[in-house]
Amino acid sequence: MSNIREVARLAGVSVATVSRTLKSPERVLPETRDRVNVAVEQAGYRPNLMAVQFRSRRTFNLVVLVPNIANGFFARVISGAQKAAQAAGYRVLLCDTLGCEATEREFAELVHAHQADGVLQLRAYDPFASTSDLSDVPPIVNACEVLQSGRHPTVSLDNRAAAKAVTQHLLDLGHRRIGLINGPADSPLTHDRRAGYEAALREADIAPDPALICPGDFSLKAGYDGVLQLLAGPERPTALFCESDEMAIGALKRIREMGLRVPQDVSLAGFDDIELAAYCDPPLTTIAQPAEQFGQQAVEMLISLIEKRPLPARHVTLPYQLTIRQSTARVAG
Amino acid sequence: MSNIREVARLAGVSVATVSRTLKSPERVLPETRDRVNVAVEQAGYRPNLMAVQFRSRRTFNLVVLVPNIANGFFARVISGAQKAAQAAGYRVLLCDTLGCEATEREFAELVHAHQADGVLQLRAYDPFASTSDLSDVPPIVNACEVLQSGRHPTVSLDNRAAAKAVTQHLLDLGHRRIGLINGPADSPLTHDRRAGYEAALREADIAPDPALICPGDFSLKAGYDGVLQLLAGPERPTALFCESDEMAIGALKRIREMGLRVPQDVSLAGFDDIELAAYCDPPLTTIAQPAEQFGQQAVEMLISLIEKRPLPARHVTLPYQLTIRQSTARVAG
DNA sequence: TTGAAAGCGATACCAG
DNA sequence: CTGGTATCGCTTTCAA
Numbered sequence: 001m002s003n004i005r006e007v008a009r010l011a012g013v014s015v016a017t018v019s020r021t022l023k024s025p026e027r028v029l030p031e032t033r034d035r036v037n038v039a040v041e042q043a044g045y046r047p048n049l050m051a052v053q054f055r056s057r058r059t060f061n062l063v064v065l066v067p068n069i070a071n072g073f074f075a076r077v078i079s080g081a082q083k084a085a086q087a088a089g090y091r092v093l094l095c096d097t098l099g100c101e102a103t104e105r106e107f108a109e110l111v112h113a114h115q116a117d118g119v120l121q122l123r124a125y126d127p128f129a130s131t132s133d134l135s136d137v138p139p140i141v142n143a144c145e146v147l148q149s150g151r152h153p154t155v156s157l158d159n160r161a162a163a164k165a166v167t168q169h170l171l172d173l174g175h176r177r178i179g180l181i182n183g184p185a186d187s188p189l190t191h192d193r194r195a196g197y198e199a200a201l202r203e204a205d206i207a208p209d210p211a212l213i214c215p216g217d218f219s220l221k222a223g224y225d226g227v228l229q230l231l232a233g234p235e236r237p238t239a240l241f242c243e244s245d246e247m248a249i250g251a252l253k254r255i256r257e258m259g260l261r262v263p264q265d266v267s268l269a270g271f272d273d274i275e276l277a278a279y280c281d282p283p284l285t286t287i288a289q290p291a292e293q294f295g296q297q298a299v300e301m302l303i304s305l306i307e308k309r310p311l312p313a314r315h316v317t318l319p320y321q322l323t324i325r326q327s328t329a330r331v332a333g
Numbered sequence: 334m335s336n337i338r339e340v341a342r343l344a345g346v347s348v349a350t351v352s353r354t355l356k357s358p359e360r361v362l363p364e365t366r367d368r369v370n371v372a373v374e375q376a377g378y379r380p381n382l383m384a385v386q387f388r389s390r391r392t393f394n395l396v397v398l399v400p401n402i403a404n405g406f407f408a409r410v411i412s413g414a415q416k417a418a419q420a421a422g423y424r425v426l427l428c429d430t431l432g433c434e435a436t437e438r439e440f441a442e443l444v445h446a447h448q449a450d451g452v453l454q455l456r457a458y459d460p461f462a463s464t465s466d467l468s469d470v471p472p473i474v475n476a477c478e479v480l481q482s483g484r485h486p487t488v489s490l491d492n493r494a495a496a497k498a499v500t501q502h503l504l505d506l507g508h509r510r511i512g513l514i515n516g517p518a519d520s521p522l523t524h525d526r527r528a529g530y531e532a533a534l535r536e537a538d539i540a541p542d543p544a545l546i547c548p549g550d551f552s553l554k555a556g557y558d559g560v561l562q563l564l565a566g567p568e569r570p571t572a573l574f575c576e577s578d579e580m581a582i583g584a585l586k587r588i589r590e591m592g593l594r595v596p597q598d599v600s601l602a603g604f605d606d607i608e609l610a611a612y613c614d615p616p617l618t619t620i621a622q623p624a625e626q627f628g629q630q631a632v633e634m635l636i637s638l639i640e641k642r643p644l645p646a647r648h649v650t651l652p653y654q655l656t657i658r659q660s661t662a663r664v665a666g
Numbered sequence: 667t668t669g670a671a672a673g674c675g676a677t678a679c680c681a682g
Numbered sequence: 683c684t685g686g687t688a689t690c691g692c693t694t695t696c697a698a
Contacts, residue, residue, distance in 0.1 A: 051675035070408035094427035
């Protein structure tokens, strides 16, 4: 593989001139420049980025920690992140952490090892939690699922308000017994969404009933299993709010298997507005999140951090949208 | 950030000794070793991987080119790839190329720029097609959707046989008019699956009818749109084979909207066996592909290539499995 | 067993 | 405008 010296030799100039021609051509005589360019061509020369980065102490790599790549929502976040990164001349080192803290810490360490310039974390875990010396904490942005510490910049959604809006929508349709299938217990998303759900109920003078709330984890299976528990009791709810579309789709299957219809017997609402939500039968009422924007905004903030540009805002909240389709209807009777 | 010199100073040894202690401790006196380790600890030293890689000319990075991260099938392939990479001490640089050849070439170039040791391509496009000098082609493995050139090692599925098996299954159920919704026209997958479909028909003495074949692109929408065309004619097919589960799910929605039932009026089969296939109503008959294995095998081959170990086989074919659920049934009448 | 020193490839400073 | 050269942090001979 040819190097800069080889090119210099071919062009009959010094390595310094080759470097200059490539980096700031205006500082080189056009004639010399041409000779160098010819030599570059001839040698099939490509700068060894390893060396460049080593020298400049910059990698233009961003580590993105994803809890689960297979999740349609994160896939869109990643897509947005990648576009923003590419636009700014950065690359994305994607890591499917499966929610494993050790893995997350390990990958975050890549920054300390000079393998990346910053970290984008899409889960509520601070891989640098144990680093008390703030000057030792590299550029990091937290998006989607954020920490309350406020230590790092964040991009989030007002999950409480969104969940409240969905619940309100169900209340408006006359529902009084509304079931909830939660997300993972340790996630702030779950906490906020549940809080929004309960707030809406209370404002309608309905006491939240713990028997109507069941644990989940955002997966198809959790929705499928959750329904069994929620619709088993004597006074079954007339509506169900699932904290993710995947759970809603799992729930839908089980509801059908139990011989009930959506929305005639049970109204069903999800969260995320994944592509599939519109293709369900019936199409799913849900909360649309600007997934791509999460990734894009977060990456832009991260790059500002890296390049030490001022951040317009340390904490950004993106808008949600209640998307009403046919899975929710006025309560029967 | 502390460097190796700092550690050497603290331990009162030379940088060479520090390096040795870290790389081959057995070549260092235990006593010295301990002193070095203490110094490492004390200085909070972490080797600058940039420098290590620069010096050793190895990055332990693998570029993985994915046509579409949002696709559930690829998500599983990636998961398998990542596990295999991690197990071998490599990292994955994931690139969502969106099928853009320029992007693919650009990322593949990272190998030439010494940013990665090899490339895993999950699509039938050779980013080094223009490189005629074989010694200039870096380690690369092609998986899932493979090229016919045979230039690079591959991991694939016998798509023709799999499609033939699905079609045979439908024929066995008494179907004679079987529609097909194709994948992208430029993909070998599409070609092979269609060939399998036609072969099965011919063996049953049925002439493939072009009017029963419609173009698609593996997306929900393509399935949704395709049905409109296929079921519009006077002699509508009694069964439909979609070359991806996503298209089958889109098709399902449209079939319902047309007032037809699956499988009573139309049998429906997909391909991929994504998680959702089992959660459809009715659950989808489909071809299960060992997605994780694709990623795992391909990465293992790639690493063998990189480390110049002999490959057990240059072309690996993984097994498929016809998974029969409730979306296909004996033809009515 | 340990240390001194020569690079890896590119950059940038300082002279000329 | 151009060239010589020190330097980034680490690895790896080669000697001692």
